Amino acid sequence: EAQKELERRRAELAAGSGLPVCQHPAPTAPSPTQGQPDPAPAAASSASHNYNYAMLARQHSPAPRASQHPDTDRPAIKTYPTLNAAFYANNPAAGRVWYLLRWLDPMGRGWLDLAEVKKRLTEGSERVYCGRRLRQILNKENGRLWDLTANGRIRYKSPAKVAAALDCGRFTGNPVDIPLHVFLGGIKQVRAHFYASYHSGRKENNPISRRTLRELTGVPESTQRVYDKVAGVTAVCNWSIENNTREHVENAAWKHGRGIFEFTDWQGKVGERGRKYLAVRLPNSYETTQAKSPKGRQKKINRAIDLVIKRARGIGSSVNRIYFPNGNAAVKAYNRNPEHDHYYKLALPDSKKPSKLTSGRLMLWDCIGAL
DNA sequence: CAAAGGGCATACTAGTCCAG
DNA sequence: CTGGACTAGTATGCCCTTTG
Numbered sequence: 001e002a003q004k005e006l007e008r009r010r011a012e013l014a015a016g017s018g019l020p021v022c023q024h025p026a027p028t029a030p031s032p033t034q035g036q037p038d039p040a041p042a043a044a045s046s047a048s049h050n051y052n053y054a055m056l057a058r059q060h061s062p063a064p065r066a067s068q069h070p071d072t073d074r075p076a077i078k079t080y081p082t083l084n085a086a087f088y089a090n091n092p093a094a095g096r097v098w099y100l101l102r103w104l105d106p107m108g109r110g111w112l113d114l115a116e117v118k119k120r121l122t123e124g125s126e127r128v129y130c131g132r133r134l135r136q137i138l139n140k141e142n143g144r145l146w147d148l149t150a151n152g153r154i155r156y157k158s159p160a161k162v163a164a165a166l167d168c169g170r171f172t173g174n175p176v177d178i179p180l181h182v183f184l185g186g187i188k189q190v191r192a193h194f195y196a197s198y199h200s201g202r203k204e205n206n207p208i209s210r211r212t213l214r215e216l217t218g219v220p221e222s223t224q225r226v227y228d229k230v231a232g233v234t235a236v237c238n239w240s241i242e243n244n245t246r247e248h249v250e251n252a253a254w255k256h257g258r259g260i261f262e263f264t265d266w267q268g269k270v271g272e273r274g275r276k277y278l279a280v281r282l283p284n285s286y287e288t289t290q291a292k293s294p295k296g297r298q299k300k301i302n303r304a305i306d307l308v309i310k311r312a313r314g315i316g317s318s319v320n321r322i323y324f325p326n327g328n329a330a331v332k333a334y335n336r337n338p339e340h341d342h343y344y345k346l347a348l349p350d351s352k353k354p355s356k357l358t359s360g361r362l363m364l365w366d367c368i369g370a371l
Numbered sequence: 372c373a374a375a376g377g378g379c380a381t382a383c384t385a386g387t388c389c390a391g
Numbered sequence: 392c393t394g395g396a397c398t399a400g401t402a403t404g405c406c407c408t409t410t411g
Contacts, residue, residue, distance in 0.1 A: 129407095129408080133409080237396085280394070280395095281394060281396075284395085
């Protein structure tokens with residue numbers, strides 16, 4: 001049946017060597033404008049703006065928003081993690097379509113011929129839905145993510161407008177490239193990559209607990225693990241090393257409860273070989289295969305969002321732990337404000353031997369405890 | 372529109388483990 | 392009642408997608 005046919009096509013895409021995608025406005029060459037502000041206009045910007053951007057795009061030829069995925073050399077779509085989280089929570093299918101619309105409009109005109117869109121997304125190598133399903137999605141988000149106009153066009157909205165419509169606030173972190181084939185795959189894959197982009201867009205991949213991730217992305221812990229596998233996110237196990245003087249033992253026990261355990265440093269990563277330390281497990285940190293994308297127009301988008309949404313900024317909840325790449329930075333920060341636990345990286349991770357526990361890497365941290 | 376099948380997301384429990 | 396992650400299994404119900 002058609003269901004099977006769809007499965008087959010997706011399997012092909014997943015196996016995807018070569019990927020016969022997008023012959024026509026295909027942004028194949030690496031963009032010379034990469035790293036420059038993204039010339040994609042806000043969808044609702046004036047006609048003259050559109051004209052200028054179009055000229056610009058024509059001069060520099062390749063697509064403004066689409067870039068090559070460095071790992072695979074396959075085409076990718078620039079996405080915004082904040083938006084991805086909002087799409088995830090609201091309507092991932094529509095989010096997928098919105099990104100694909102931008103992909104299908106490499107000039108960034110802000111509108112597309114509806115018939116053409118339907119054709120591309122329901123037939124051939126970019127097929128993601130059957131005609132009816134696509135219609136449902138388009139109708140449902142009409143006025144929110146795009147406008148279906150009387151003259152047979154679809155005018156998709158700018159990132160800022162979409163952010164306002166979804167009420168997701170300012171864009172944080174870096175934009176993230178998600179390979180095109182992900183958008184052409186199953187909805188699970190799309191959701192997984194929307195989730196993973198949170199990790200990819202973070203500036204430092206410091207430890208962060210599953211719980212916090214749930215609060216930030218809306219993805220429950222068990223689902224995060226599933227998505228990690230789907231989207232190629234790997235967890236790094238983090239342990240904090242405490243000194244094992246009597247005073248410290250009591251201190252650590254008081255602070256961490258039963259979470260402490262004894263760590264024997266056979267390899268001499270911390271000090272002399274074989275010495276024993278108290279250790280505490282910190283939250284995982286995560287590594288992804290998705291590539292960061294240049295910030296481009298993000299500042300402008302955020303400014304536009306601010307015109308719409310007024311919202312308090314800064315750290316909302318109290319922070320207990322702060323992470324630093326090295327001891328110097330931690331000490332400096334600690335001297336400024338000793339009210340938090342300051343952690344810094346102790347040893348380079350052992351990348352050779354995956355442990356039973358993590359099936360991945362291990363990172364050791366030292367802690368300058370809060371006063 | 373209605374229906375249907377299966378995929379998918381999610382929650383929950385229970386238990387385990389804490390370098391190689 | 393202070394850690395945090397992971398696995399596996401079970402259960403449930405929604406959603407996705409297609410079709411009649």
